[in-house]
Amino acid sequence: MKNEYGYQIPENYKPSPYGHLFPYGEDDIQAVVDCMRANATLSNGVHMAEFEKKFAAYIGVEHAFAMDNATNCLQMAAYLIGFEPGDEVIVPGYTFVSSASTMAKAGAKIVWGDMDPDNWNLSPADLERKITPKTKAVVVVHLLGMPAKMDELMPIIRKHNLILIEDCAQAIGASINGRKVGSYGDFACFSFHTAKNITTLGEGGMLVVRDKKYADMVAGMRFVGTHPYEETPERKARYWYPAMSCVDFDREGLWPCNYSMPEPACACGVSQLNKVEAISESLLAQGMKIRNAFEDTPEITFCSIPEGVRHVHHQFVLHFEGANGYDRNDLLDITTKKYGIRNIVQYYPLYRYPLFVRSGFGDHDCPVLDAWWDNSFSFPWWGNMSESDMNYFITCTKAAIAELKARAPKA
Ligand SMILES: *Cc1c(COP(=O)(O)O)cnc(C)c1O
Numbered sequence: 263m264k265n266e267y268g269y270q271i272p273e274n275y276k277p278s279p280y281g282h283l284f285p286y287g288e289d290d291i292q293a294v295v296d297c298m299r300a301n302a303t304l305s306n307g308v309h310m311a312e313f314e315k316k317f318a319a320y321i322g323v324e325h326a327f328a329m330d331n332a333t334n335c336l337q338m339a340a341y342l343i344g345f346e347p348g349d350e351v352i353v354p355g356y357t358f359v360s361s362a363s364t365m366a367k368a369g370a371k372i373v374w375g376d377m378d379p380d381n382w383n384l385s386p387a388d389l390e391r392k393i394t395p396k397t398k399a400v401v402v403v404h405l406l407g408m409p410a411k412m413d414e415l416m417p418i419i420r421k422h423n424l425i426l427i428e429d430c431a432q433a434i435g436a437s438i439n440g441r442k443v444g445s446y447g448d449f450a451c452f453s454f455h456t457a458k459n460i461t462t463l464g465e466g467g468m469l470v471v472r473d474k475k476y477a478d479m480v481a482g483m484r485f486v487g488t489h490p491y492e493e494t495p496e497r498k499a500r501y502w503y504p505a506m507s508c509v510d511f512d513r514e515g516l517w518p519c520n521y522s523m524p525e526p527a528c529a530c531g532v533s534q535l536n537k538v539e540a541i542s543e544s545l546l547a548q549g550m551k552i553r554n555a556f557e558d559t560p561e562i563t564f565c566s567i568p569e570g571v572r573h574v575h576h577q578f579v580l581h582f583e584g585a586n587g588y589d590r591n592d593l594l595d596i597t598t599k600k601y602g603i604r605n606i607v608q609y610y611p612l613y614r615y616p617l618f619v620r621s622g623f624g625d626h627d628c629p630v631l632d633a634w635w636d637n638s639f640s641f642p643w644w645g646n647m648s649e650s651d652m653n654y655f656i657t658c659t660k661a662a663i664a665e666l667k668a669r670a671p672k673a
Contacts, residue, residue, distance in 0.1 A: 271602035275654060282456045284541060284645035290533045294463070297529035306485055309528035314468075316535055317452075320435075321444045323470050325477035328523035328531065329484055332431045332453035332467035333360040336401075338484060338521060339427050339449035339469065340368035342476050349398040354384045355611040355628045356635070357403040361429045362612050365401065366621060373397070374613050376628040382565040382579075383410035385630065390418050399425040404433035404443045407459070407545070407574035408565055412438055412446050427451075431467075432576035434459055435542040439570040448472050454527075459541055459576050460534035462527040479513050487518035541645070542574040548647055549575035555656045561585050561663050577608060578641040581634065585663055587672035590637040596662035603655055608640050 265271050297309055310328050318326040329335050345351070345368050353362045355374040362372055376388035384402055400419060402410045419426050430436070430444045431453035437443065444450035447470070454466030469484075471477045482489040488507050491497055523531070556562040563581045567573050582590045590607070597603045612618055613626040642655050 265599075265602060267599040269600045269602070272654070275602060275651075282461050283459060283545070283643075286530075287533075287537075289536075290530050293529040293533040294526045297526045302525075304525040306488070306522055307525045307528075309525045309532065310523060313523075313528040313531040313535070316532060317468055318470070320535060320538070321442050321450075321470060323445050323450075323472070325471045325474075325480070327469045327471065327480045327484060328528055329467045329469055329521040330523055331455065331465045331521075332429075332451045333364060334484075334519070334521040335449075335451035335467040335469035336360055336364035336427065336429065337367065338480065338519070339451065339471075340364050340370065341516065342449075342479070342483075343368070343399055343425055343427075345370040345398065348396055350394060350396045351398060352384075352389060352392050352400045353612075354401070354403050354405075355613050355626055355631050356382070356609060357401075357405055357429065357612065358431065358609060359612060359615075360431075361401050361403050362618070362623075365399075366618075366623065370398070371396070372618075372623045374611075374623075374626040374628055375400075377631040377634060378411060379630050379634070380566045381408065381411050382406070382634075383408060384415065386411055386414035386418060388628075388630075389415060393418075393422050393424070397422065397424060399427060401427045401429055402447070403429040403431075404436055406565075406579055407433050407436055407576035408567070409433065409436045409438050409443050409571055409573070412441075412443075416446065425449075428470075431455075431458065433574055435538055435572070436574045437572045444470050449476075454531060454534070459545065459574060460531070460538050462523065462531040462534065466523050466527050466531060479516070483513060483516065483518050484521040485518070486520045487513070542572075544645060545575040546573065548645075548652075549573070549578060551652065552578060552641060552656065555652075556580070556660075559660055559663065562659070578643040579608060579638055580641055582637045582639065582663075584637060585666040586669060588666040588669070590639055592666060592672070593659075593662050594639060596665055597658055601654075601658035601662070603658055604642060605639050607638065611635055 313328050314326045349370050350373050351365045351370040352373045352375045356377050373392050375384045378385040404410050426447040428447035428450035430450050433443050434452055450470035452468040454462040456464045553564055561583045582593050594605050597605055611631055613624055
């Protein structure tokens with residue numbers, strides 16, 4: 263059988279469906295079922311408390327709050343910061359939409375940060391260049407599982423007294439000299455969406471909060487304002503009145519939301535967290551195999567991983583240096599059509615999207631990202647990839663490069 267482009271694809275090759283990186287284990291399933299069978303509350307209960315406590319200990323922070331997704335964690339952080347008209351927030355142009363959309367929704371003006379050429383996250387030099395008297399906050403994203411250059415970013419953030427929001431949605435367990443990402447920021451978010459390194463039944467997030475003032479507010483804020491009543495003698499005598507603990511507690515005039523993570527998802531989170539280290543090690547080993555396989559191929563390059571940095575490899579992005587004037591699109595034309603590989607390109611710079619352009623956030627000055635993006639692409643990537651799948655992708659990518667090199671140079 264030939265494919266629609268007239269090429270023969272190996273019989274045993276099936277592109278991976280989009281799903282989670284690792285299937286759930288019986289332990290995860292048991293934890294969820296036990297929670298469902300317990301006939302206890304399924305909202306804001308014991309599993310949430312346990313998940314938050316263990317998660318905070320794992321990251322090395324004091325306050326962590328389990329929420330329904332990381333987008334809402336970022337939304338909560340942006341709301342608590344309270345942007346005034348004209349306030350600017352610096353967000354990398356190369357990231358998932360939520361890192362920026364949540365700030366725009368909260369009324370901030372987005373200023374796009376450029377990419378660091380060897381780390382691929384926010385450039386420290388560019389951050390410093392983009393700071394103005396109106397800059398209130400910065401979103402530092404540890405994209406693809408790679409920690410941003412925190413040792414260089416932190417002195418700049420402190421010097422200018424900026425609020426730091428770390429987006430660790432793709433980087434649970436990533437660290438710099440043993441210090442985990444998520445422990446640097448005033449706020450940090452993690453995602454347990456189905457595609458992330460660990461997942462809580464499809465959707466989930468964790469918000470880390472440094473300041474005690476905010477930490478005291480978040481538990482109620484994400485649960486429609488609910489808070490424990492004080493057991494006063496008067497309350498004891500008339501326990502039925504008032505019935506709603508949501509509305510008699512003033513959180514500096516802020517409106518609450520309902521962003522809670524349900525109990526079965528929290529139970530699943532505890533079980534997944536038990537194996538996060540094994541998951542990271544497995545993805546890291548897989549990533550290193552692919553890197554090593556391209557050592558003899560100077561046309562393919564990767565972000566550099568300095569001594570002491572732990573990159574947890576959520577997704578696998580590489581860069582094509584070009585061959586004979588041919589670019590990424592020419593390369594992917596061959597890998598897709600001739601070899602049937604599903605390479606995609608993650609992520610399109612956000613300032614190029616119509617929504618951001620129409621909202622007034624099309625202006626940007628990100629020459630490194632603009633030049634880099636045109637030749638970057640994602641390698642097929644899932645957990646426990648078989649040797650034969652991996653070798654097929656590597657061999658075909660190299661063959662496609664050889665084919666481009668054998669052609670007449672592209673004008
Ligand atoms: C997935 C992701 C988010 C959003 O996470 P959700 O839990 O899906 O809302 C935010 N930022 C980055 C970098 C992400 O990859």
